[in-house]
Amino acid sequence: MADLEHAARGGVLRITLNRPDVRNALTPDQRDEIIALLEDASSDEAVRCIVLTGAGGSFCSGADLRASRSAGERRVGDVARTIANGAQRLIASVMDCEKPVIAAVDGVAAGLGAHLALACDLVIASEEARFIEVFVRRGLVPDGGGAYLLVRLVGPHKAKELAFFGGDVQANDALEMGLINCVVPADQLEPTVEAWAQKLATGPTRTIALTKKLINDAHDLDRGAAFAQEASAQEVNMGTNDAGEGVRSFVERREPEFKGW
Secondary structure, eight states: OOSEEEEEETTEEEEEEOOGGGTTOBOHHHHHHHHHHHHHHHHOTTOOEEEEEESTTOSBOOBOGGGOOOOSOOOTTHHHHHHHHTHHHHHHHHHHOSSOEEEEEOSEEETHHHHHHHTSSEEEEETTOEEEOGGGGGTOOOOTTHHHHHHHHHOHHHHHHHHHHOOEEEHHHHHHHTSOSEEEOGGGHHHHHHHHHHHHHTSOHHHHHHHHHHHHHHTTSOHHHHHHHHHHHHHHHTTSHHHHHHHHHHHTTSOOOOOOO
16 A cells, blocks of 8 residues: 555545654655645545545554655755755645645644644644644744644644643544634534535635635735735636636535636
């Protein structure tokens, strides 16, 4: 079996980390393949939603340090370059993907694995899921956009608590603090994810892409810039087939049939 499995069906691209013996620790090759898949999905009209998950009862235990490509003497700039081209590029690829990405989390999501889940647009977790800011346990600073993501999801004080102590956050606690969207029994994780994915895969895909960008950028813009971006998004969206279909279906009192463009 491949270390990373991917298949598209019914408008949904499912990407599965498949190294259950190491709780799906992420190798550089897997990371690069996920980035390529997400980049391709942005322009693929057949893909209208993406599900990211892990096999064997775990989501992802973080970067596989044993598979690191680094070798030889370390020089100033090497670490920053490795992080920028590796973990940060992975997280950016999720956030910049023009299709909605759902994280289906069962078991451990630790370190970069936690950030990979939290970077997704929607996070559905089983009751067995645990989110761990493991970096402090190893004397490391969070990477993969951890500080950027956490402060936006839970605010600075809670973000510091998670990062300073590195404890296990159980699924229901993660839901309560706003880290994730939904918690379900383990046997309901797959059907719940499938229902959400199919809803997105039949939705107005370009509209969702524009909305995703507006929300992702909102924290970094002042009001004037955010309003200008909103107006621009409206201008672009009103030229899509789905916007026209949405208005027609409302007037005709029927369910819309969105094409994704």
